[in-house]
Amino acid sequence: MNAWSRFRRNRLALVGLVLVVVLAVSAALAPWLAPYDPARQSLVEKRTKPGAKYVLGADEFGRDILSRVIYGSRVALLVGVLSALIAVAGGLLLGTVAGFVGGWLDAVLMRGIEILLAFPYLLLALAIVAALGTGALNTTIAVGIWGVPAVTRIVRGSVLALRETEYVGAARALGAPVTALLRRHILPNIVPSLIVYATLFMANAILLEAALSFLGLGVQPPTASWGLMVSTGRDVLLVAPHVATVPGLAIMVAVLAFNLVGDGLRDALDPRLRGSA
């Protein structure tokens, strides 16, 4: 049975996939889907409760929350995808180097990775942001760097295991250069676990971006970022609870979607891991 038919039979994973598609569509078509300009202020209508004009209400500046949630999906997906790319690219590079070269370089790299992995996740990202400064790009870099150690470990482990297989040994004996070994024999074997990891990483990346923006250390106003919206809504929490709580729902749905798809992909692509927590 191929991976897609295994994936298709997993109802929760399909729900996740539908949600991911909805997110992608809302990010791509934001200008057409949003009923208002996300930056349009209307101070007389500030903190309007959800109703006919503003379906999800208006925020502290009278901006339409629905439009800002729709535009916020752009930030979430962009930061998620780009940081996943950074994590995978960095991890692939370091992991193959560590696995192939071995020796003292491997030892030094892996000790460094262990130290980074021992770090509580938010603290590492905070340290990086403290150094880089705030903003969407720096947030993406911080989230991406945070993902590099785990990818490195996955890649290195696979490279070490594959290096000892007979077909790689045979290819080597035939005089295949290292790049060909990597491209033809090693990478195709790592791709499934990388796809699974990258999908689950997207969920955490969206959470982390939201958390950094909530703290005021991520994406900066007036960009519509979900974490930032929760943070501004927090100031009026007791008078207008919807301003903070509605964007948080969007974060939860997006994270849930990628978690469901990631779990489904893991079961479909890597049946050995099926059922493990």
Added chain:
Amino acid sequence: MLTFVLRRLLLAVPVLLGVVFVVMLTIDLLPGDVVALMLGEHATKDAVATLREHLGLDKPFVVRYLEYVARVARGDLGRSIQQNRPVAAELADAWPATLELTVAALLIATVAGIAAGVASAVWPNSFFDAVARLGSLFGLSMPIFWTGLVLIVVFSLWLNWLPVGGAGSLNHLVLPAITLALPSVAMVSRMTRSAVLDVLREDYVRTARAKGVGELWVLGRHALRNAFIPILTLLGLQSGQLMGGAVLTETVFAWPGLGRLMVKAIFARDYILLQGAVLVFALAFVIVNLLVDLSYGLLDPRIGRQG
């Protein structure tokens, strides 16, 4: 036993050195000029140069790193730039609150997570199991700062049962501790479910049941005891998550702990205070994992203490 603890503590030293190195290096790579940023736009060149010299920032990175490590080894964490107080004193003011919060959250995560996980494993595919598994999916997907705000709206604003924020009484602790614990409850219950399900399939469980041992005794004496090793490992890892989550929870609930201090230090670009706070977090993480390793031996006599 004592040698094991000492050896593990010695092994922690390079980790802590590495943590300090990473943090100092990231701050050092800062594109702008820290000192100029600290003093603001209107600072004179002289003032910038004086402060830079005062902070020792005119020396090369490696020298500064070694000096800092040497001072920390003597128990001197430096003085915070913003408050000009000893960093050790600022940290001492803040860490008990964070300890209280994280320990409370860890207790909730352990009790609620294991209870839910065991119930799920004992009645797999039941209604409770379905609700618990769906609940843990949501628990893992909810941003912690948002959960905190929702709990405030429900329990402080609508029901008026608990205070909105601040610290000082047990009532103040309830909402932050639950907020911080929720993702860990989800993780622990997932892990417990699969660990207990695995153990319940073992031969010795069948033997125990066959010889007429009561189901509660089977669970407590055979299943849980053996399932506890992976759960314990997870709890050790979760303590790191809790420390990260504490930063957010403390911000939401105005909880006067290390996490809030750290965020303040970042905003003020008070890197000396930031280094101290990170060091305390890293040390706490090392100690927790040492405790986890020690308890393996207590739970399972097969695991030796050779480390």
